[in-house]
Amino acid sequence: MEITGVPVPQQQRHRVEGPSRFLRCTQTALACAPTRPGLSTLGTQARLRGVRQDVFNASDFARPTIRCAEQVRTDVAGSSTTQVEAHDQRAKNRVKRLGIKRLRIPSRAPIAPAPPPDTLLQCEPMTILSPCAQNGIQAPAKPPTTPTPQSRPSTAATTSRVTALMVTVAMLLTSVVTIFPAPASAMELTCERIPGLLNTFLHKHIRFRHLNDELRERAIDAYIKRLDSSKTLYTAGEADVLKKSLKGIFFDVGSGECASLEEIQKDIVSRYQSMLDFVTGYVGADTYELDPNVELVIDPDKRSRPKNEAQQHALFQKLIHFQMSNYLSTDMELTEAKEKLIHRYELSLKRATEFDQEDTYSLFLDAFATALDPHSSYFSQETNEDFKIQMGLSLIGIGVALSSRDGYSIVEKVIQGGAAHRVGELLPNDKVIAVAQDGEEAVDIIDMDLRKVVRLIRGERHTKVHLTILRQSPKTERFVVTIERDLVNLEEQAAKLTFEPIIIDGKEEKLAVIDLPSFYGGRAPSERKSSTDLRNLLREAADAKAVGLLLDLSRNGGGLLDTARDIAGFFIREGNVVAVKDEYGNVQHLRDDDPRILFDGPMIVLTSRISASASEIVAGAMKDYHRAVLVGDDHTFGKGTVQTLVPLPPGLGALKVTTALFFRPGGDSTQHSGVASDIVLPSPFNTPDFGESNQTYALETAEIAPFLETSANLVSGGGKTSTAYEPVSKEIVSELIKRSAARIADNEDFADVTRKLQESKERAGIIRLSEIMKENEEAEREEAAKAEANKTEDKIEGDASSEDAESEKDAAPAAAEEEEPEEPTIQRVEAIEILRDYVRLSRSSSPETLTAELRKPAADEL
Numbered sequence: 001m002e003i004t005g006v007p008v009p010q011q012q013r014h015r016v017e018g019p020s021r022f023l024r025c026t027q028t029a030l031a032c033a034p035t036r037p038g039l040s041t042l043g044t045q046a047r048l049r050g051v052r053q054d055v056f057n058a059s060d061f062a063r064p065t066i067r068c069a070e071q072v073r074t075d076v077a078g079s080s081t082t083q084v085e086a087h088d089q090r091a092k093n094r095v096k097r098l099g100i101k102r103l104r105i106p107s108r109a110p111i112a113p114a115p116p117p118d119t120l121l122q123c124e125p126m127t128i129l130s131p132c133a134q135n136g137i138q139a140p141a142k143p144p145t146t147p148t149p150q151s152r153p154s155t156a157a158t159t160s161r162v163t164a165l166m167v168t169v170a171m172l173l174t175s176v177v178t179i180f181p182a183p184a185s186a187m188e189l190t191c192e193r194i195p196g197l198l199n200t201f202l203h204k205h206i207r208f209r210h211l212n213d214e215l216r217e218r219a220i221d222a223y224i225k226r227l228d229s230s231k232t233l234y235t236a237g238e239a240d241v242l243k244k245s246l247k248g249i250f251f252d253v254g255s256g257e258c259a260s261l262e263e264i265q266k267d268i269v270s271r272y273q274s275m276l277d278f279v280t281g282y283v284g285a286d287t288y289e290l291d292p293n294v295e296l297v298i299d300p301d302k303r304s305r306p307k308n309e310a311q312q313h314a315l316f317q318k319l320i321h322f323q324m325s326n327y328l329s330t331d332m333e334l335t336e337a338k339e340k341l342i343h344r345y346e347l348s349l350k351r352a353t354e355f356d357q358e359d360t361y362s363l364f365l366d367a368f369a370t371a372l373d374p375h376s377s378y379f380s381q382e383t384n385e386d387f388k389i390q391m392g393l394s395l396i397g398i399g400v401a402l403s404s405r406d407g408y409s410i411v412e413k414v415i416q417g418g419a420a421h422r423v424g425e426l427l428p429n430d431k432v433i434a435v436a437q438d439g440e441e442a443v444d445i446i447d448m449d450l451r452k453v454v455r456l457i458r459g460e461r462h463t464k465v466h467l468t469i470l471r472q473s474p475k476t477e478r479f480v481v482t483i484e485r486d487l488v489n490l491e492e493q494a495a496k497l498t499f500e501p502i503i504i505d506g507k508e509e510k511l512a513v514i515d516l517p518s519f520y521g522g523r524a525p526s527e528r529k530s531s532t533d534l535r536n537l538l539r540e541a542a543d544a545k546a547v548g549l550l551l552d553l554s555r556n557g558g559g560l561l562d563t564a565r566d567i568a569g570f571f572i573r574e575g576n577v578v579a580v581k582d583e584y585g586n587v588q589h590l591r592d593d594d595p596r597i598l599f600d601g602p603m604i605v606l607t608s609r610i611s612a613s614a615s616e617i618v619a620g621a622m623k624d625y626h627r628a629v630l631v632g633d634d635h636t637f638g639k640g641t642v643q644t645l646v647p648l649p650p651g652l653g654a655l656k657v658t659t660a661l662f663f664r665p666g667g668d669s670t671q672h673s674g675v676a677s678d679i680v681l682p683s684p685f686n687t688p689d690f691g692e693s694n695q696t697y698a699l700e701t702a703e704i705a706p707f708l709e710t711s712a713n714l715v716s717g718g719g720k721t722s723t724a725y726e727p728v729s730k731e732i733v734s735e736l737i738k739r740s741a742a743r744i745a746d747n748e749d750f751a752d753v754t755r756k757l758q759e760s761k762e763r764a765g766i767i768r769l770s771e772i773m774k775e776n777e778e779a780e781r782e783e784a785a786k787a788e789a790n791k792t793e794d795k796i797e798g799d800a801s802s803e804d805a806e807s808e809k810d811a812a813p814a815a816a817e818e819e820e821p822e823e824p825t826i827q828r829v830e831a832i833e834i835l836r837d838y839v840r841l842s843r844s845s846s847p848e849t850l851t852a853e854l855r856k857p858a859a860d861e862l
Contacts, residue, residue, distance in 0.1 A: 186651030189358045189365075189380075191258035197365055197378070197655065198253075200646060204657045205372050206583040207699060211250060215371060218697060220246045223367035227264065229300060232319070233271040235312055236305040258361065265352075265360045272349040278316050279345045283324070283338045290328065292770040294321045299689075301696075302765045325769055329776045340406055347407055351449060369655070374695040375643055377656045382451055384653040387645075389490070391559065392522045397458045398465065399488040400426060407447040408433070408470075419486040426469065426481060432457075433478075434468035442468060459485050493517050495530055497537040499544060502836050504843060511548045511835055512541035512599075513828075519559025519567070519614040530559065531566040538570060538598040548839040549599050550831055551618075552606045554632055558613025561642060561662070565590045568621040570598040571628070573724040575709030578617045579663040580642055581702070589707055600725040602838045603628035606831040607675065608683060609690035612637035619675045620664035625712045626727035629736060629838060631679045631831045638692035640671030641699060658699070667706040671699060678733050679740055679834060681827045682753040687760070732841055739837050740830060749826045 187193075202208055208215050220243055228234050234242065245260070252260055282288065296318045297303040306312040320341065327337035358380075365378035379387060389395040399418015402409050411430040420426050435456040436442035445453050457465055464484050471477040500511040514537055521529035541549065561578075568577045569592025576591045605619050605628045616636045622628040642660040663669050672693045680686075692698050715722050744750045 186381075187649050189361045189652055191253065191361065192256045193652070194258070194361060194365065195254045195256075197648075197652075198250075198368060200655055201369060201372060201376065201657055204583075204644065204646065204655075204659055205376065206641070206658050206660060208372055209583075216247075216250060218371035219368045220249070222371040222696075223364060226363055226367045227268060231300045231303065231305045232275065232312070232315060233268065234305065235309065236307050239305055253364075261360050261364055262357065265355055268355075269349070269352045272345075272352045275316065276342075276345045276349050278313060279320060280342055282317065283320060283341055288338070290324055290769075291321050292773055294318050294769045295766050296322060296769075297765050298767050299765055321769055322767075322772075325773060325776075329773070343407060347447060350447060354449060369657075371697060373641065373658045373697055373699050374692075375639065375641055375656070376658050379645075379653040379656060381651055381653045382455065387654075390493075390518070391520050393490045393493055393520050393528055395458070395488050395490075396461045396485055397488050398467075398483045398485060400457075402432070402450060402454065402457075404450040409445055409448070409450060409453045415488060416491060418488040419483050420481075423481065423483050425479075426467075427471070429472075431470040431472075432467050433470050436466040436468075438464040438466070442466065461485055461487065493520070494528075495533045495537055497540055499546065500832050502547065502839060504547070504840060510544055510546045511550065511832065511839070512538075512544070512546035513550045513552065513832065514538075514541075515552045516556055516567075518556055519563045521560045521563045529563055531563040534567055535570065535598060541599065546599075546601070548602045548604075548835045550604045550606060550828075550835050551628070552828060552831070553611045553615040553619065554606045554608040554825070554827065555610055556612075556615040557610060557637075558615060558639065561590075561614060561617070564614035564617040565592065568592065568618045569594055571600075571603065571622065571725075572625055572712040573597055573715065575625070575712035576665050576707045577621045578665070579704060579707055580660045581663065581704065582660045587704060591709075597724055602726075602835065602842045604831055604835045604838065605630050606828060607632040607636050607677060608827070609633045609635070609637055609674075609685040609687075611674075612639040612692075613641075616640070616670040616675050617662060617664075620666075620668075620670060623675060623678075624664050624666040624708060626729075627713075627725060629679065629728055629733060629834070630675065630677045631834055632677045632681060632827060633683045633686040633690075634680050635676045635691075636670065636674035637690070638670060638672045638674035640669040640692075640701065661699070661702055663702075663704050663707075665706065665708045667704050669701045669703055671701040673701065678728075679737050681740075681830055682744065682750045682757070683827055684753055684756065687757065726842060732838065735841060736834055736837055740834050743830065743833060747826070747830075750830075753826070 198211070202210060223246070224234070224239055224242060228239075242264070249260060252258070294317075306315050323341055323344070324337055327340055328334065332340070362378060362380045369376040369378050397418075398420045399415040400411055400420045401413040401415065403412045404410070409432040411426055411428055411432065413428060414421050414426050432453070433446055434442040434444050435453065437456075437459070443456060445456065457467070459465060462484060464482055467481045467483065469477075469479055469481055471479075495514060495516045498513045498515075500513055502509050502511050514534065516530060516534065519530050521527065521531065561580075565577045572592060574592050574595050576589045579587055579589050581587045603622070605622050607615065607619050607630060611619065611632070616639065619630055619636060623630055640661055640663070641658045642662055643656050644659040646655040646657060648654055661669060661671065664675070672691075674691065688694060713724050713727065715724050
């Protein structure tokens with residue numbers, strides 16, 4: 001069966017299992033497809049035997065499919081000629097919209113009337129798959145023979161011809177049927193499911209609507225980069241050969257053939273083995289010694305691939321020297337450092353060997369997503385779970401942060417209030433060496449991938465897990481800790497409020513400082529949201545009579561769009577906060593409709609080049625409405641795109657797709673340029689390496705007409721109009737810049753940041769091992785000096801009795817459980833100083849007193 005010029009992949013051909021059952025499925029598909037919301041087609045380019053062909057598939061398997069009512073007729077016997085011709089014409093029109101020029105339609109004979117049209121509309125949205133998939137129907141491998149004009153076709157022959165047309169169009173409109181059979185349990189990512197996922201990306205993406213030559217080339221480049229991100233496994237020539245061999249990968253994958261991807265992964269394993277062999281031979285030699293004169297371009301994106309094997313081995317040697325220096329800087333003996341380095345490469349080989357088929361397909365899908373733009377991605381089931389945890393700030397587990405080091409799973413932190421914290425037996429730097437489920441044998445996890453370790457430890461609430469711990473203190477201990485899994489709230493990632501003092505006219509008052517690490521939130525009303533948390537903190541600040549506010553977004557990489565809109569609305573009366581422009585050019589204004597302002601006093605927003613997306617929405621609205629002074633790096637990250645999370649059937653994870661651009665109330669996009677600070681502070685992130693403009697395949701910037709509203713700062717009542725807050729003036733900003741600059745000039749920490757930035761710029765990405773060794777030695781001397789100073793201080797205070805010493809020793813574990821407050825950055829400290837200046841200046845009640853205040857030097861603080 002074939003439509004002219006459009007081959008139907010073998011896995012999409014069906015076998016008839018009886019006319020009635022088959023027609024019920026094809027009629028269902030044809031009847032329901034036109035009523036699906038947003039159904040569109042997708043053209044993809046493929047090359048087969050050097051001939052350019054258009055392969056069309058139905059788009060977006062992830063949208064709800066349709067289930068039709070049982071009233072749909074199970075055959076077409078009895079349809080009139082006029083009705084059949086009308087069906088044929090509708091089919092021709094659909095195929096024409098798909099871009100197919102010619103369609104072979106068998107000749108028709110008069111048949112009985114069709115079912116009433118209203119029965120075709122009795123469809124309801126479902127999250128399950130189409131009826132054909134549920135019934136397991138397959139179609140014929142080739143069309144039935146077309147009857148000659150002299151012979152009168154039988155009813156069965158007529159039915160076959162009609163079904164041939166219907167199944168052809170049905171397959172074009174509902175190719176998802178063969179890609180996703182209804183699962184009895186969680187699905188696995190298979191090769192046959194990849195085309196549907198690729199189609200969904202393209203159906204939803206803001207720029208790419210079909211697979212063209214540009215996107216093919218980008219996707220292949222992104223895939224090779226994922227395979228060898230360090231540019232150590234492939235020489236330049238080998239990478240070119242691999243790129244050419246992948247030219248037909250999208251046709252292969254579209255045909256359900258992924259053998260080439262699996263072969264590439266096997267080849268990667270052999271390359272890791274070759275690297276391990278080289279490292280073992282090079283480091284294992286008795287003549288090996290560290291070369292301090294080695295220079296290396298650390299960032300792989302800034303160095304080219306080695307041209308041949310000799311250059312590749314030279315790169316291996318440079319990497320080995322740098323890695324060995326890290327081990328030796330910890331006073332490790334050379335022999336032990338060699339063993340650890342070799343083991344490090346053994347683990348890399350082990351990870352590559354454990355890379356299963358599903359991992360291979362996930363890698364390809366994610367590479368394709370990043371070829372669309374830097375922020376689209378494929379989330380595997382595990383990654384999707386982690387994303388939900390990040391957004392919801394909670395998980396079911398034991399409440400321990402783990403890291404992987406030399407093959408061991410290390411306890412980095414015991415989370416306050418979590419199950420492990422309540423048990424009280426785990427400490428930072430403990431090694432977890434085995435995991436057992438309740439009533440089962442322990443599983444050795446040494447050298448196990450950290451993702452798999454986490455999967456073993458997580459589980460259902462109120463179930464138990466048994467961890468075998470290795471603790472190396474003055475003596476080595478090995479013991480088992482039993483922990484009952486429970487809900488863990490990640491409080492350290494939630495919004496926090498602290499207060500700072502300020503003296504005004506001899507009276508001490510308070511400044512509120514709110515740290516917002518992300519715009520988190522769940523979809524359900526009962527789930528925790530950053531907007532709700534921030535509202536409560538602002539009310540707490542109001543109760544404390546705070547006279548100024550610092551909102552710290554300097555390490556906030558974004559989050560949910562709705563929470564950003566709501567939070568911006570806390571500081572203006574009402575009005576447009578952000579605009580979103582979709583792939584069709586439609587612009588939607590998202591506004592704050594709540595006339596209440598939760599804080600109307602002087603406000604500073606601290607940002608950095610890490611502040612992205614939702615952070616830029618809030619910062620942009622505050623700047624455009626002159627609501628706050630922006631302090632930080634020269635500008636924010638510059639991510640002006642909106643992503644939509646497309647959930648997939650259980651087991652497949654989710655797709656994160658860029659679907660829109662957002663704009664500030666002034667009409668500017670934050671894409672690339674970000675939001676500029678009013679007062680710029682020296683910062684290690686203030687370099688071109690941080691930002692959207694440095695991202696591969698970043699989307700272009702744009703602009704729209706301004707949509708500012710005067711209602712944001714107007715209060716009407718009793719026939720009078722007043723302002724809801726005092727707008728930031730140019731005079732205030734100029735004075736704040738001058739006072740901040742004076743402090744920065746006298747600050748050694750800021751001078752050190754500026755010096756290091758200049759040195760980094762001069763090095764142009766090249767790192768010298770001798771410089772690193774020198775910095776390590778200086779750091780060791782500083783630590784030794786501090787330790788000596790502490791010893792002297794303890795001696796001056798006097799020796800404790802042996803009983804007191806024992807008491808202190810007993811109390812040490814309890815003290816270790818207490819969370820130490822995080823040391824504020826020098827940028828945050830300066831932002832608080834700027835806020836103090838701002839509050840004092842804003843207290844001037846008239847232009848004359850303000851002018852006088854501006855001429856005075858800053859007052860001393862506490």
